[in-house]
Amino acid sequence: MKTILLGISGSISAYKAADITNELTKMGYKLDVVMTKNSTEFITPLAIQSLSHRRVHLDVMDEPDAALINHIALAKNADLFLVAPASANMVGKLANGIADDLLSTVALALLPDTPKIIAPAMNTYMYQNPIVQRNLKTLKDVGYQEIVPREALLACGDYGRGALANVSDIVHVVNSKLKE
Template identity: 70%
Template sequence: MRQKHILLGISASISAYKAADLTNELTKRGYAVDVLMTQNSTKFITPLTLQTLSKRPVHTDVMVEQRADLVNHIALAKRADLLLIAPATANIIGKLASGIADDMVTTVAMALEVKVPKLIAPAMNTYMYQNPVTQKNLVTLKEFGYKEIEPREALLACGDFGRGALATNETIVKAVEATLSQRSL
């Protein structure tokens, strides 16, 4: 049986540090995990950490092609069995809902075949999550086939308490495995 290929998109949230454990857990479960990062997410966690845990190159720049014989963002999209964006900021959600492809995460997401499952795990301040624009963008993404892994209610890094904390890695991994098992049927 072919190893399942997961694209893990990381956007610039304080919860980006949790992507290390998530990458490690998915890799230990036998998935090939290619990490895609926005430039600003690299200020929260280094690509080297994620490369070490995934045992694969980390992709941070659309304009950097690792091989001259292929277009990196297209090749990554063609191999994908699933796209997971965790954490997903209001910014990345808005870009995806609007069709903006100006970083590695959004460009690869736009290059995916429609049938590839897409999971999005928001992480942001409660008021940003509740903002009507964010909620409208999430509805739009659901119409495009994305499934939301809803954020938790918790004490947030900014000091506010409310819904906006990244779902637990256990919840995210369960969603990944459920989605991939449904796709295998």
């Protein structure tokens, strides 16, 4: 059974991580889920835990097994790393090697050959911002695959590219990558 390390960052689209978790679990994948503090403002860890049937990881200082360093163990056990949704903040952290929460710390500890997928979700002007685009390019240059956001009416009322890709598209990309 392959293990997917799913990172959920603080975006209004975080609620869609429940559907992603549910679909990938139904397909037989084991999900280790890491949520940022901000993501828990949009969806509860209990909801994700109920769908993944596994403990949700929240804090870099929480070490559930004294024999293991949690962020290293999570990274080593991952057959694929997916961040969905990836906020502008998380994209910036990942692109610049900032490790100030469990999700960004685990990302730095991933084995070099672990497939890495990022599904951004943010306001269209944030997504188009040259800094965010530079950060996404940096991530692609180091091996991340981007699942491009959709054009849609966003939660803020703006219309444009920035909505999280469709759950079915994210699941398809993940499944295809793991079948390679």
